[in-house]
Amino acid sequence: MSKPLKQIHLAAHFPGVNNTTVWSDPRSGSHIEFSSFVHFAQTAERAKFDFLFLAEGLRLREQGGKIYDLDVVGRPDTFTVLSALAAVTEHLGLTGTINSTFNEPYEVARQFASLDHLSGGRAAWNVVTSWDAFTGENFRRGGFLPEEERYSRAKEFLATANELFDSWRGDEILVDQDTGTFLRDAKAGAFVHTGRHFDIHGQFNVPRSPQGRPVIFQAGDSDEGREFAAADADAIFSRHATLEAGQAFYTDVKRRLATYGRRPDQLLILPAATFALADTDAEAEELAYEVRRQQVSGATAIKHLELVWNRDLSSYDPDGPLPDIDPDVGDDHIAKGRAQVRMYRDRLAIAREWRERAAAYNWSIRDLVIELGNRQTFIGSAETIARTINEFVQSDASDGFILVPHLTPTGLDEFADKVVPLLQEWGVFRTEYEGPTLRDHLGLAHPDDARDREAAS
Template sequence: MSTSKKQVILGAYLGGVNHHTAWWHPEAGSQIDFDSFEHTARTAERGKFDFFFLAEGLALRERAGQVFDQDIIGRPDTFTVLASLAAVTEHLGLAGTINATFNEPYELARQFATLDQLSDGRAAWNVVTSFDEFTGRNFRRGGFLPHSERYVRAEEAVEAVRQLWDSWQEGDIVADRGSGKFLSRPDAGSFAYRGSQFDISGRFTVPRSPQGRPVLLQAGVSPQGRDFAAANADAIFSPYGSLPEAAEYYQDVKARAVAAGRRPEDLKILPSASFVVGDSEAEAREKYLAIRDEQVTGQTALILLEQLWNRDLSGYDPEGPLPDIDPDPEAPPFIQGRAFIHQDRFETARKLRAVSEAKKLTLRETVADQFERGPIVGTAAQVAEKIDTFVQSDGSDGFIIGSHLVPTGLDEFVDKVVPLLQDRGVLRADYTGSTLRDNLGLPIPANSVAVG
């Protein structure tokens, strides 16, 4: 029986527009200039991270019909950013969040296949879904997709995209030694897919990926979401950053992968996490509390609770108690464009009230205490130990690491924590593979298109 320790997978994310990002900090840089993306990606590659990750925002978020103040910076196009980063990195994976609801399989397959070719096999697609009319207005599809069909469309989109990626068989491209040109078989790139959401056929334009096909990422919390992710994804973004609930989720999703006919080690589980490092544990804790208080202002706390309560809570004092009224899930959405992560509004409100009462916290303090992303706080040695222990305890296979400070916040993690993880033997000293699948320890997938 092997006693070797699991290798820690590391992804880096750039915060973008949300309350966790300290855009007011004197050392903060732009969230849309290429220099910020380049600095974060180069820093991650210097730290031997597996990939760089971008979230996606298809619409500016709104509160009661008005755009959030912190959202007016906007979001640039994911593919343009990642393609640019392919030119300034050599080993780092490039993962983009692209919606399966508002994009067509041919376009999705072609864009990711192109990114994979340009980067020599480093592309990854984070598959997300959406059904809301608010986002759909930008695509002339407002309200067209019932909530129950979002995973139906996503599953068909993934199936169709995989067929397109695999439509070029091994050996489809051959060299004509006489002319020096490249020729392809007559049926290269031929595809046809028919389902309830798509009816497409034609000829794909991009050869098969250097890594077989781009890596698929997904997030699944609901039973339907977990089944979809376990059956289709190469890695899942876990919402759990603390044991034992993280370990329970880990075992559940891995078991679902086995039930779907897969090996458990071919599905990686990755929660997101921020970090705060200090010269002492007390200093780190002090820094963390100061950062958290700046992130969660009274206005921010009310907005986060308004999403849960689905009510206008502007009349409540952030330094007073939690709202004494119940959430209103049947009303039209008061907050638009934010991903809703709570499965049961009433139960979540009850838990918040219990925490507030037990810890004697104000409304703002309760939100700061309960809505954080599980920061890892301590000395560099303590942060490295916590990450290693979490992974070896099967809470995850690694972490997606971000910082409140864009773009230089990741530097401290790479300079102080990464060497300690390498000393523990759980993080590579250098890249050994040539593709993202190599670095993640994932096999090249079998071609889904039968070879004739």
């Protein structure tokens, strides 16, 4: 007897902090104007997606002492955008990336509890950490937290926030039927937390929200990150988007859940995914190639190479060969606020490898950078992409995908119109929302469900 088909989860990443957007396309719109967020969110909701996902940029990136203006410059506040979107959507989940290194638990818990109330139970929190002293300077805490302690603080941060969410219990909240005002006993909202990173006590001033707590996402891929997710998260925003890598990651993370008394269905694996959609597979391949060429301009290629060479390469021709000079291995890096800096620590070894690859294939600097970048996750006609997505989910390479289109705000439109109806026709994706909250969309139990607490104990 074959096992029942898994239901696919789909979400949309508003591409505001990334290197995937094609700025030169005339259809590319603003990343700040609210109309862009509205179009993107309402398209996702029309397609019955689980949620919209916002990344977070806390400081403008710099390179060579100047603002890095080849990527997003400027980023509206996450809570402001999500709160505004709550008023123009009815069902779509609203997921925000909020840093646990430069914020405080009371502040963040209050903001998410408020968003959950405003949206009728659709809030989610992507809990991230920051290793970056450059970003920390905006908070007057540059370098204050050693990198090895970031998950220690994050775990205590989340645990403390949960204590605040849980400080209001359902049986402590009463409403005066005549006036409509809240009545509560003196203990409702009271909290005391003493730990390594936080020593706070007081009274939380936002009553229990529709979901009890926001849905918790985690985006780390290190061993520490996987353990953090297995212990505390409801979903992982993963970068493993090939079938084999996805299956390995899926198996590894799901097996960790038992250590924390959790079932495999209590944590969803949702990789980021890009796509190139056209009428035929051949046309989609051509589109994918063209998009990759547009994503990596000559200037972008040079700036990317500087991440490894750690020196000004503006005099080099992006359509010419790689530099003969070696990288500068000094500690002071030319790029600030770029995550790739940490990926390229052994600069001499990487430079040798890149030179060898470029020589073997006769690649220019731009050719190399284009090839180093990931190909689109899904390339093909609507049917090809739908079948591939379904194959990934049914073969336990993921539980669904967070789609990152290369155009804003219209990049989801064609996917919603052509791919989603096929998944619905095959019975692997919803035709209507099952309930009012994001936990309903994701198949996650409410924290106050006693049966779920017993199963997790």
